[in-house]
Amino acid sequence: MKAIEVRDLRKSFDSGRIRALNGVNLEVDGGEFISIMGPSGSGKSTLLNMIGALDVPDSGTICVAGRDLSRERDLSRLRAEEIGFVFQLHNLIPNLTALENVEIPMFAVKHENMEERAMELLEYVDLADKAHRKPTELSGGERQRVAIARALANDPSIILADEPTGSLDSRTSQRVLRKLRELQEDEGVTLVVVTHEPDVAAMASRTIRILDGVIVDDGY
Numbered sequence: 001m002k003a004i005e006v007r008d009l010r011k012s013f014d015s016g017r018i019r020a021l022n023g024v025n026l027e028v029d030g031g032e033f034i035s036i037m038g039p040s041g042s043g044k045s046t047l048l049n050m051i052g053a054l055d056v057p058d059s060g061t062i063c064v065a066g067r068d069l070s071r072e073r074d075l076s077r078l079r080a081e082e083i084g085f086v087f088q089l090h091n092l093i094p095n096l097t098a099l100e101n102v103e104i105p106m107f108a109v110k111h112e113n114m115e116e117r118a119m120e121l122l123e124y125v126d127l128a129d130k131a132h133r134k135p136t137e138l139s140g141g142e143r144q145r146v147a148i149a150r151a152l153a154n155d156p157s158i159i160l161a162d163e164p165t166g167s168l169d170s171r172t173s174q175r176v177l178r179k180l181r182e183l184q185e186d187e188g189v190t191l192v193v194v195t196h197e198p199d200v201a202a203m204a205s206r207t208i209r210i211l212d213g214v215i216v217d218d219g220y
């Protein structure tokens with residue numbers, strides 16, 4: 001079973017005036033680490049958002065962990081169970097602590113000992129000592145690591161990261177990326193990272209290039 005299977009995916013915005021994706025086909029094996037590159041506006045985020053069931057395509061099919069998204073009744077549950085998201089601007093909730101932010105996705109799945117588990121995840125990203133800080137009291141790299149811990153809250157099989165290091169300096173960016181790669185190597189998580197940075201892309205085993213809503217290169 002493929003971790004991700006995308007067939008002839010199309011998506012337009014503004015009543016068809018903007019064609020963001022024009023027939024994308026993509027297969028990703030379980031445990032693979034792929035990077036997606038391409039100029040601004042080429043459709044990278046649109047593709048990632050649809051794989052992550054945050055948006056719906058005009059046509060085409062998407063299967064995630066063997067589940068056809070168009071046939072799922074409860075997409076938010078599927079998202080909570082299978083997918084972890086890391087965005088460029090962390091999207092942490094400002095008035096909650098790091099620990100509380102990590103707990104949020106757990107409510108959708110209902111774990112026992114949520115706080116304990118959230119603390120373990122913060123330990124994993126080396127932030128246990130900052131568990132009770134609010135996002136504004138953390139550095140950019142620390143926020144991004146909280147976002148990674150949050151993405152891991154429900155043990156997702158797939159992590160989708162949209163320019164996760166786009167707002168960080170290169171040293172911090174390396175650190176965040178190493179954490180993501182560690183997950184892929186140690187836990188077998190499937191990792192899809194959208195990036196502008198060639199050194200980030202170089203960490204992946206496969207790089208996909210997208211231009212004007214089509215994949216123009218797919219290589220190992």
Ligand code: ADP
Nearest residue numbers: 013014018020039040041042043044045046047
């Ligand atoms: P990338 O992530 O590669 O920079 P996007 O996927 O964000 O590109 O955008 C692809 C195209 O679709 C762009 O022309 C963008 O302006 C447009 N687009 C993306 N999301 C929306 C939206 N919600 N409404 C209208 N246009 C959008």
Ligand code: MG
Nearest residue numbers: 044045046162
């Ligand atoms: Mg984008």
